[in-house]
Amino acid sequence: MKKLLAALAVAMILTGDAWAADVRATPEDAQELVKTAVAYLKKHGKDRAFKEFQNRNGPFIYKDLYLFVYDLEGTCVAHGADPSRVGKNYLNVADEDGTLYTKEYVELAKTKGAGWTRFRFRNPATGKVEPKKAYTERVGDVLVGSGAYTTD
Template sequence: MNRIYLAGIAFLLVLAAGCSGPSEQETVEENMTHADLADFVREAAAYAEAAGEDAALAEFNNEAGGFSRGALYVYAYDYNGALLAHPYEKDAIGSNRGNWTDVRGLPVIRIGTHTAANGGGYITYLYPAPDDGGINESAVETYIPKIGYVAPAGETWWVASGVYLSDVAGPGTEPYPEPVSAMVDLVERGAAYGREQEAEAAFAEISNASGMFVDSEEHYLYAYDYNGTLLAHPHLQASIGTSLIERQDPFGMENIRALRDTAESGGGFIVFIWPNPEQENRDELKIGYVLPVDETWWVGSGVYLSEITGEDTVLP
């Protein structure tokens, strides 16, 4: 028997002995890392293999089950986008959510399906936190970044879970992991600078590849107007003055439009797909943060998912 199957058998024995108590569940969540998350999802996939699909889905749908630990839980989909299990979205079970997007338009289920079909791996997206035992996907203001992990559970379905970005922050990096905190700080400084300076002077500084808005890790600031015209960028000089509002990623998300809409609504986090120059310009999920400068332009920056996980997360 392989290691994953043995892990599933071991988990069946744990269930037979009774679920862990609340204090243990809280400890799991408080100490969760992205690596722990991946192990948790692989454990669920192993349990599905050992117990069979029907028993596994019943367990994943159980709010008091071994795979539901507060804000940490397993959900499951088939490869056609039908929701098979979710302890906090039971009314949606059986519905097709293949085209569901997060609040900024990221097609999360399609990306999860694609990743699972290619062996599994990390994803990232925005999702509301559970409130009073449920999740309100209509509550736009409650969406916050999550790191997810997906794994195939069989030939026809897959399992996943996620951890809120604030829960994987280590000591001294709160409220987010260090690359994200640094990126948010960069955008906040850039927006403040843009309000203090003449626009043309701000654009020149943002476009300076060795300027104050390109850090030691090569994170950089960019600026657009609300028509999607690129105003400043240290690495896309040839595109400055061009509207990129119609740009689409491989999944059809118009990411510049989505970034613009986020800034126009007051700013905040957004997840989108963008080529990673460190990975031969292959597409990768990116956690972005944008802020309006004034009524005519806005600034943003981003961190690739691999910078948080330390693993190759380019989309296959």
């Protein structure tokens, strides 16, 4: 048993980069997750959808992706990685570079309905602040989004 654990530890060290690449989702994955979530929200309504979006073992968690939902005033109404954010307003909260990411989501939702934003955010999988590219889409009075952590 000790030999097996040692071999697994060595394999993890040697293949760390490959493993990291395997658990990281792409921006295209994030967009597809949002589109799937939007369809689910339209079909099942807010209560059921928001509960499912926050289910850590549910279909809306993929690799390092999760969903977030904000109302058009910047208040979080669902968050797949950090449910403690729900009920709090993030409209004027900035990332480390000063980007008001929630404000950008809201403006994008109000003006174009859907699109991409870039900012820096703590990755719950690594615990590190990393660049992130997020896709958001407006559904009535909320926006649904997901973002992929990137290297750029």
